[in-house]
Amino acid sequence: MTNLDKLIKHFERFPGIGGRQARRFAFHVLTLPDADVTEIAELLTNLQSSVIECSRCHRFFSKNDGPTEMCSICTDGNRDRSKLMVVERDTDVQSIERSGIYNGLYFVLGGTIPLLESAESNKLRGGALKASIDAQITEDLTEIILGFSVNPDGENTGRYVETLLKEHIAEHNLTITQLGRGLSTGSELEYADPETIKNALKNRS
Numbered sequence: 001m002t003n004l005d006k007l008i009k010h011f012e013r014f015p016g017i018g019g020r021q022a023r024r025f026a027f028h029v030l031t032l033p034d035a036d037v038t039e040i041a042e043l044l045t046n047l048q049s050s051v052i053e054c055s056r057c058h059r060f061f062s063k064n065d066g067p068t069e070m071c072s073i074c075t076d077g078n079r080d081r082s083k084l085m086v087v088e089r090d091t092d093v094q095s096i097e098r099s100g101i102y103n104g105l106y107f108v109l110g111g112t113i114p115l116l117e118s119a120e121s122n123k124l125r126g127g128a129l130k131a132s133i134d135a136q137i138t139e140d141l142t143e144i145i146l147g148f149s150v151n152p153d154g155e156n157t158g159r160y161v162e163t164l165l166k167e168h169i170a171e172h173n174l175t176i177t178q179l180g181r182g183l184s185t186g187s188e189l190e191y192a193d194p195e196t197i198k199n200a201l202k203n204r205s
């Protein structure tokens with residue numbers, strides 16, 4: 001396999017990227033000035049060591065934020081600790097933060113469970129979610145919001161989380177809600193505009 005083929009294979013594994021796009025990316029790299037290629041290579045090499053995974057919500061944050069194990073959202077004393085929103089991935093947190101309407105905490109589950117896959121075979125952070133909820137219960141948690149995309153995988157993941165947290169919900173009298181159907185069917189949270197997210201949050205049930 002040539003270096004070009006190997007690069008194409010890597011791009012193909014990126015989320016949402018097909019073979020044709022992967023080839024376009026690789027050929028685009030060939031046309032870039034040397035300085036750009038060097039910068040991209042350095043960024044890729046250093047990216048993982050320049051971020052930390054928050055010990056509480058598990059989103060990635062830049063080490064420049066300070067010498068802490070928790071991100072700026074989890075350590076913010078002005079956030080509403082009665083609410084925890086569970087989302088698929090880091091980019092969902094960014095989308096919701098941009099909407100500016102949500103002031104609770106988050107938990108990044110790390111993906112979804114495809115409809116035909118069993119929960120056991122997934123690599124989601126179920127155990128870590130329980131631990132974060134235990135921590136937040138001591139801070140007066142009352143509501144868990146399922147912030148998943150409106151598609152079969154998102155709905156399946158919602159059911160998984162509800163089952164996973166059954167005992168927590170019963171024992172601590174927690175309310176579990178889902179983002180309202182303002183999000184159109186099949187839409188990914190990541191691509192929803194701020195106004196849509198505002199409505200989905202307002203209409204949660």
Ligand SMILES: [Zn+2]
Pocket residue numbers: 054055056057058059070071072073074075
């Ligand atoms: Zn955090």
